[in-house]
Amino acid sequence: MNKNSIAVIGGGSWATANIKMLADNTSPKEIFWWMRNQEAVDHIIKFKHNPHYLSSVEINVPPQHISTNLKELISQAEFILLNVPAAFLKNALDGITPQDLQGKKIISAIKGIVPDENLIIGEFLNQRYGVDFNNLLVISGPCHAEEVALEKLSYLTIASHDTELAARFAGMISTRYIKTIVSDDIYGTEYGAVLKNIYAVASGICHGLGYGDNFQAVLISNAIREMERFVEAVHPIDRDIKESAYLGDLMVTAYSQFSRNRTFGNMIGKGYTVTSAQLEMNMVAEGYYAVNCLYQVNKQYKVFMPICDAVYAILYQKRSPLFEMKSLAEQLS
Numbered sequence: 001m002n003k004n005s006i007a008v009i010g011g012g013s014w015a016t017a018n019i020k021m022l023a024d025n026t027s028p029k030e031i032f033w034w035m036r037n038q039e040a041v042d043h044i045i046k047f048k049h050n051p052h053y054l055s056s057v058e059i060n061v062p063p064q065h066i067s068t069n070l071k072e073l074i075s076q077a078e079f080i081l082l083n084v085p086a087a088f089l090k091n092a093l094d095g096i097t098p099q100d101l102q103g104k105k106i107i108s109a110i111k112g113i114v115p116d117e118n119l120i121i122g123e124f125l126n127q128r129y130g131v132d133f134n135n136l137l138v139i140s141g142p143c144h145a146e147e148v149a150l151e152k153l154s155y156l157t158i159a160s161h162d163t164e165l166a167a168r169f170a171g172m173i174s175t176r177y178i179k180t181i182v183s184d185d186i187y188g189t190e191y192g193a194v195l196k197n198i199y200a201v202a203s204g205i206c207h208g209l210g211y212g213d214n215f216q217a218v219l220i221s222n223a224i225r226e227m228e229r230f231v232e233a234v235h236p237i238d239r240d241i242k243e244s245a246y247l248g249d250l251m252v253t254a255y256s257q258f259s260r261n262r263t264f265g266n267m268i269g270k271g272y273t274v275t276s277a278q279l280e281m282n283m284v285a286e287g288y289y290a291v292n293c294l295y296q297v298n299k300q301y302k303v304f305m306p307i308c309d310a311v312y313a314i315l316y317q318k319r320s321p322l323f324e325m326k327s328l329a330e331q332l333s
């Protein structure tokens, strides 16, 4: 295993964007890429483009480093960058043992909660695989994969209890178009990313129902306060919720045309069922799974979360979006 070797796990838009950043960054490193689909692997090796996601991006990874054999790739890398949607993480790691991950530095680029376990990724890796928190990193911040493909200036936050390690990884991924910020707030960064997806679903639902920009601004202003109440209850440390990993990511996801969560919510607001909205997208809206987990987690903390409650009622209790958003609007300030 070489120092500065990294295996990216996942074949979607964000994994493809992360591969691009790592390859465009000029520090010496070895990049490996795992995805589950052999046809996609063959296509990338032959044509240097992902056939399904961000297909304009040129892939500069040696062909022998791209594979569907997860165990083997993991054994060759110092850093493991997890990048599959949270709902598929357990499945993707099937067959991987705590020993396979021992001593590895694991970065989560996932903005979701593991269903059934109701754990953020760091907690899941710690409890299931015994990964030490000092070997865990989180990569987050307002950054759509589609804009990385276009090399639009973006800022990423790298969080770890070991901030020197976070700075080292930041040095492996920063480029002309990617600036990095180091943080020690794993819990706040992870939960903030989970929550902003739920709020972007809410934003989409309201847009689909015909609410305008004036209302959206009030919704997002309430959402950031709701986020702050929750992360304070779960992990009370000194943090500024206006930083880009929290407020910035909430804003880009709630307003951007590229957001999967907003797009999904918009369809729900327009009257699609959950299944038809999911079928319409080739991509995953994490907020759908997250709101169910968050609802369960919040039974313990009992934080006042009217926006999450409204999204939960619409998606999981089949309540009318029109009625729920009207009733939510009465509670906003």
Ligand SMILES: NC(=O)C1=CN([C@@H]2O[C@H](COP(=O)(O)OP(=O)(O)OC[C@H]3O[C@@H](n4cnc5c(N)ncnc54)[C@H](O)[C@@H]3O)[C@@H](O)[C@H]2O)C=CC1
Pocket: 010, 011, 012, 013, 014, 015, 036, 053, 083, 084, 085, 086, 088, 091, 092, 109, 110, 111, 112, 143, 144, 145, 146, 260, 282, 283, 284, 285, 286
């Ligand atoms: N797309 C973006 O701009 C960003 C995404 N993220 C996060 O990255 C993570 C990955 O999301 P994206 O790359 O956006 O995914 P995506 O929506 O682009 O692609 C879906 C991914 O899910 C996989 N998948 C679909 N069905 C599956 C199944 N049954 N079993 C296993 N895998 C399956 C696909 O192979 C593909 O890799 C998510 O947690 C997301 O929140 C974070 C920052 C930006």
Ligand SMILES: O=C(CO)COP(=O)(O)O
Pocket: 111, 141, 142, 143, 144, 197, 200, 249, 252, 253, 258, 259, 260, 261, 262, 284, 285, 286
């Ligand atoms: O996290 C993201 C941008 O920072 C991506 O959000 P979506 O999954 O809603 O597209």
